Amino acid sequence: xxxxxxxxxxxxxxxxxxxxxxxxxxxxxxxxxxxxxxxxxxxxxxxxxxxx
Amino acid sequence: xxxxxxxxxxxxxxxxxxxxxxxxxxxxxxxxxxxxxxxxxxxxxxxxxxxxxxxxxxxxxxxxxxxxxxxxxxxxxxxxxxxxxxxxxxxxxxxxxxxxxxxxxxxxxxxxxxxxxxxxxxxxxxxxxxxxxxxxxxxxxxxxxxxxxxxxxxxxxxxxxxxxxxxxxxxxxxxxxxxxxxxxxxxxxxxxxxxxxxxxxxxxxxxxxxxxxxxxxxxxxxxxxxxxxxxxxxxxxxxxxxxxxxxxxxxxxxxxxxxxxxxxxxxxxxxxxxxxxxxxxxxxxxxxxxxxxxxxxxxxxxxxxxxxxxxxxxxxxxxxxxxxxxxxxxxxxxxxxxxxxxxxxxxxxxxxxxxxxxxxxxxxxxxxxxxxxxxxxxxxxxxxxxxxxxxxxxxxxxxxxxxxxxxxxxxxxxxxxxxxxxxxxxxxxxxxxxxxxxxxxxxxxxxxxxxxxxxxxxxxxxxxxxxxxxxxxxxxxxxxxxxxxxxxxxxxxxxxxxxxxxxxxxxxxxxxxxxxxxxxxxxxxxxxxxxxxxxxxxxxxxxxxxxxxxxxxxxxxxxxxxxxxxxxxxxxxxxxxxxxxxxxxxxxxxxxxxxxxxxxxxxxxxxxxxxxxxxxxxxxxxxxxxxxxxxxxxxxxxxxxxxxxxxxxxxxxxxxxxxxxxxxxxxxxxxxxxxxxxxxxxxxxxxxxxxxxxxxxxxxxxxxxxxxxxxxxxxxxxxxxxxxxxx
Numbered sequence: 181x182x183x184x185x186x187x188x189x190x191x192x193x194x195x196x197x198x199x200x201x202x203x204x205x206x207x208x209x210x211x212x213x214x215x216x217x218x219x220x221x222x223x224x225x226x227x228x229x230x231x232x
Numbered sequence: 233x234x235x236x237x238x239x240x241x242x243x244x245x246x247x248x249x250x251x252x253x254x255x256x257x258x259x260x261x262x263x264x265x266x267x268x269x270x271x272x273x274x275x276x277x278x279x280x281x282x283x284x285x286x287x288x289x290x291x292x293x294x295x296x297x298x299x300x301x302x303x304x305x306x307x308x309x310x311x312x313x314x315x316x317x318x319x320x321x322x323x324x325x326x327x328x329x330x331x332x333x334x335x336x337x338x339x340x341x342x343x344x345x346x347x348x349x350x351x352x353x354x355x356x357x358x359x360x361x362x363x364x365x366x367x368x369x370x371x372x373x374x375x376x377x378x379x380x381x382x383x384x385x386x387x388x389x390x391x392x393x394x395x396x397x398x399x400x401x402x403x404x405x406x407x408x409x410x411x412x413x414x415x416x417x418x419x420x421x422x423x424x425x426x427x428x429x430x431x432x433x434x435x436x437x438x439x440x441x442x443x444x445x446x447x448x449x450x451x452x453x454x455x456x457x458x459x460x461x462x463x464x465x466x467x468x469x470x471x472x473x474x475x476x477x478x479x480x481x482x483x484x485x486x487x488x489x490x491x492x493x494x495x496x497x498x499x500x501x502x503x504x505x506x507x508x509x510x511x512x513x514x515x516x517x518x519x520x521x522x523x524x525x526x527x528x529x530x531x532x533x534x535x536x537x538x539x540x541x542x543x544x545x546x547x548x549x550x551x552x553x554x555x556x557x558x559x560x561x562x563x564x565x566x567x568x569x570x571x572x573x574x575x576x577x578x579x580x581x582x583x584x585x586x587x588x589x590x591x592x593x594x595x596x597x598x599x600x601x602x603x604x605x606x607x608x609x610x611x612x613x614x615x616x617x618x619x620x621x622x623x624x625x626x627x628x629x630x631x632x633x634x635x636x637x638x639x640x641x642x643x644x645x646x647x648x649x650x651x652x653x654x655x656x657x658x659x660x661x662x663x664x665x666x667x668x669x670x671x672x673x674x675x676x677x678x679x680x681x682x683x684x685x686x687x688x689x690x691x692x693x694x695x696x697x698x699x700x701x702x703x704x705x706x707x708x709x710x711x712x713x714x715x716x717x718x719x720x721x722x723x724x725x726x727x728x729x730x731x732x733x734x735x736x737x738x739x740x741x742x743x744x745x746x747x748x749x750x751x752x753x754x755x756x757x758x759x760x761x762x763x764x765x766x767x768x769x770x771x772x773x774x775x776x777x778x779x780x781x782x783x784x785x786x787x788x789x790x791x792x793x794x795x796x797x798x799x800x801x802x803x804x805x806x807x808x809x810x811x812x813x814x815x816x817x818x819x820x821x822x823x824x825x826x827x828x829x830x831x832x833x834x835x836x837x838x839x840x841x842x843x844x845x846x847x848x849x850x851x852x853x854x855x856x857x858x859x860x861x862x863x864x865x866x867x868x869x870x871x872x873x874x875x876x877x878x879x880x881x882x883x884x885x886x887x888x889x890x891x892x893x894x895x896x897x898x899x900x901x902x903x904x905x906x907x908x909x910x911x912x913x914x915x916x917x918x919x920x921x922x923x924x925x926x927x928x929x930x931x932x933x934x935x936x937x938x939x940x941x942x943x944x945x946x947x948x949x950x951x952x953x954x955x956x957x958x959x
Contacts, residue, residue: 181377188384192361199357206350212342216300219277225285 267307267314269321269328272658272876272891274303279326286324290317345465348458351396355451358392359444363941366444370938382434382441389443390427396450397423399457415594415640418601419453422446422631429628432621440625445632445940452948456641459648464664482513485557498563506551506558508713508741515566516558518543522742523554524714524758528681528859535770535814536716538742538758548860553714554741588665589912590643597639605630608931622933629930632940634923641948642915645955650908653958658892659873659901666887668912669871670905672852676800677843677865679857680811680821683875685787686893689716689770691723692786699729705774705783707731708745708756716772717745717756720783744772752777768816786820790875792896797825799899806851810834810842812861836861843869856898858882873898907958915951922947 205211274283280298283305287296292312298305305328307317314330321328365381373381397420404420423446430441484493485503495513498504504514508523524536527549536552539545545558609627616622651661661667678684694702706724709717710731724731734747734754744757755775759766762775764782771782797807809830811818818832831842839857843865846853855862855869858878866872866885874886875893883889890897926943929935 184377184380188365191364192384192388195357195361199353202353202357203350206346206353211346211349213299213301216280216298219280219300222277223281225281 265309267309267312267317267330268304269307269314269317269330270304271298271321271326271328272303273327274298274300274305275656282324283321283326286320286326287317290320293317342465345458345461348399348454348461351399352451352454352458355392355396355447355454358388358396359447359451362389362444362447366937366941369441370936378439379434379437382430382437382443385441385443386431386434389447390431393423393427393446393450396447396454400453415590415598418598418631419449419635419640421602422628422635423449425624425628426632429624433625436621440937442628442632442937442940445937445944448941448944449632449635452944453640456644459641460644463644463648463651463661482563483507495563498560500560500562500566502560502563504558504560506556508551508553508555510551512545512547512549512551512558513563514558514560515546515562516544516560518545519557519559521554521556522740523556524552524742526550526552526715536714540742553712553739588643588668589909589916590639593639593916601631601634604634604927604931612933626930626933629933629935629940630927633926633930633935633943635944639916639919642919642951642955643912645952646908646911646915646958649955649958650904653904654888654897654901657897657900658890658894659897660889660891661887662889663887666871667905667908669852669887670854670902671909673805673854673871673902675806675808675846675851676854676856677808677810677846677869678797678827679839679855679859679862680809680813680818681787682858682877683856683862684790684793684809684821684825684895686790688788689719689785690788691720691783692769693784694723694727697781697783700732701774701776701781702727702729703732704734704749704754704776705756707734707749708737708747708754708774711737711747712739712745712756716770716785719785720756720772749776768814769820770817786817789821789824790893790895792894794825795896796898797827799896800902803899803902805854805902808846810839810865812836812839812859834861836864839865840868854902855886857886873901904958911955911958915954918950918954919947 210217271279271283274280280300283298284296287293287305287307290309290312292309294308294310296305296307296309309317318328318330362385365385369378369381400416400419400423403414404416407414407417426442426446426449430443430446433439433441481492482495482498483490483505484498485491485505490505498514503519504516506512512525518539518541520541522538522540525539525545526536539556544561545556547563605627608630609623612623612626613620647664647667650667654661697705702724706721706729709721709724712718721731732749734749737745737747739745740757740761743761744755746753746755746757748754755762756772759771759773759782762773762780764773764775764780767782767784770785770787772785773780773782800807807827807829809818809822809825809827811830811832812834813832815832818830822828822830831838834842839862843853843855847868847870852870855866855872856874857863857866857872858874859882862874863882863885866874866882871888872886873888873890874882875890875895876883878886888901922943926935926939929939
């Protein structure tokens with residue numbers, strides 16, 4: 181059962197990292213144009229002016 | 233300074249900008265300004281490349297970015313007008329419209345959407361972790377271990393419920409204040425009660441805690457709410473775009489100089505110049521000039537009307553041939569166009585009274601949940617002789633299991649799926665209940681001019697005229713921008729008839745074109761000017777010497793009109809055509825499309841009366857129209873569709889807007905709407921089915937947190953899958 185004291189913090193930290201990643205993506209406006217982004221990865225031409 | 237100049241190979245006006253390259257970019261953008269264009273036809277990766285490539289090739293454009301979700305492009309450019317960009321896009325085959333960036337108040341909706349999405353993310357994180365911890369408890373953790381898991385779950389779940397449940401708490405409180413129990417009241421009650429009883433059980437080191445159920449409830453309901461919000465946000469932003477499409481400006485004569493002004497700054501008594509091809513921005517009296525005006529949007533007449541000094545014109549009419557100077561009688565809010573829009577606002581009120589399926593379901597559902605939960609509490613208090621802890625546990629379990637998790641997801645999932653599908657077909661659902669109303673329709677009423685036809689006339693009897701005369705007519709017509717003349721010239725070109733050489737061409741605004749052909753005066757224009765007997769149909773007349781002949785015209789059908797009518801007929805709907813145009817034109821079109829039931833020469837009030845009569849006879853009418861004369865009928869019909877080219881007022885009055893030119897989507901729309909309503913009912917049945925199994929278990933006190941979690945997730949997943957079956 182000692183292993184729990186390691187596993188529980190680890191699993192919470194991993195989940196927390198995911199949450200922070202999501203909040204960062206949200207605040208950097210990566211959900212503004214989901215269908216556009218989905219299509220842009222198919223484009224061959226070099227995106228010279230990526231979204232800032 | 234010297235170093236800076238050396239590096240950049242030239243003198244720079246702003247050293248600070250060079251030191252900080254980003255600052256220079258920003259300065260350029262600020263000076264240039266931002267233009268927004270709507271791109272209704274963009275749909276794929278190739279579209280993005282083409283549009284951005286075409287815009288980059290326009291000199292002065294700093295950068296452009298397509299937003300495919302919103303179907304618009306924002307352009308940063310200096311010294312470029314929106315019209316240039318629209319023209320550049322038209323050359324690569326994209327229809328684009330200028331948008332007034334100031335009118336697009338998308339930021340507020342954006343903020344709400346991001347707020348919901350953040351809460352959804354937090355709820356998801358909490359749900360996953362609490363679920364992992366709960367698995368241990370379900371699989372038999374005991375004693376101190378179980379307590380520890382419960383405490384960790386509580387530490388995650390309680391803040392999550394407090395934070396993520398806020399949208400529900402707020403709306404439940406707002407409902408309570410006006411004495412109304414909506415769907416949000418049982419939701420909030422279940423969230424609060426489940427959290428409280430779980431914390432209590434944890435303190436007492438009890439067996440059952442519902443932390444997982446509470447956060448899962450939060451997550452699924454937030455998901456439903458987010459879907460609902462997103463559908464509405466897309467519709468709202470597109471509706472705002474349509475309003476922004478017509479950037480209203482007028483050319484005002486100030487001491488003989490033309491000044492472009494916003495409509496709001498034009499006052500009665502001002503002089504306004506309207507060029508040929510322009511739309512009247514105001515109501516007024518013609519002061520100088522002569523021309524013909526196209527009133528089809530206002531009255532449905534396809535035949536242009538002559539106007540000269542002293543004639544009155546109304547906002548929305550299109551000036552065809554000669555420049556006109558108007559003395560303004562009413563502008564902006566006072567114009568006849570705007571008064572009509574106000575009438576519509578009154579009729580709109582009636583539509584919001586429609587009760588949706590979800591509201592009807594909630595009306596039965598909400599009291600039932602409270603009743604069940606309260607009676608379970610009462611019964612167990614009595615049966616266990618006052619064991620409060622046990623009774624509260626049971627009533628919390630009942631609340632959690634009956635909570636409208638699937639119900640909160642059932643409708644938004646179907647609406648999202650259906651409106652996404654319709655949006656891809658070029659139909660924009662503006663009104664939340666439009667889809668359900670569309671499914672109930674049994675009669676379709678069409679307008680003619682601008683709806684079934686495009687308003688671009690075609691010559692119908694070209695073959696009946698001698699080739700030599702057609703050549704003369706084509707030679708005259710080529711010099712004019714009048715729609716009939718352009719139609720005639722195009723038809724002659726298509727037949728391979730070369731236009732005759734005509735000298736001394738002269739356009740007489742409002743009448744026609746005159747020229748000299750083989751030493752003779754020839755005229756192409758109005759019947760009275762050419763000395764002809766007017767034909768029954770729309771026509772233009774050619775006079776060569778003393779001989780006069782008329783070229784008959786019919787309107788060009790909108791693409792997909794035949795397909796739409798065939799599809800609607802196949803679904804067993806009654807089709808009716810009501811037009812303000814003359815009888816011959818309407819009869820001809822009705823015969824072409826196979827519509828047996830038609831009315832010609834209908835005034836706006838008659839159209840309204842006809843639709844109202846149909847409604848009173850118990851029929852659910854779908855009205856499809858574009859003109860001001862249709863506006864009242866659009867507003868009073870059960871549900872209405874208008875093309876994007878319609879006047880503002882008509883678009884505001886209608887529930888659904890047809891974004892592209894192709895009309896075939898209307899047939900699909902009715903089919904998809906019917907299917908969507910069926911899916912909603914099925915979803916209600918599915919979630920009711922889960923309740924029928926799980927509620928008795930909860931009532932007798934044998935529902936474990938595991939059973940609650942299973943029932944909740946299974947019903948949510950099955951309603952979402954069912955919604956996606958929509959084709």
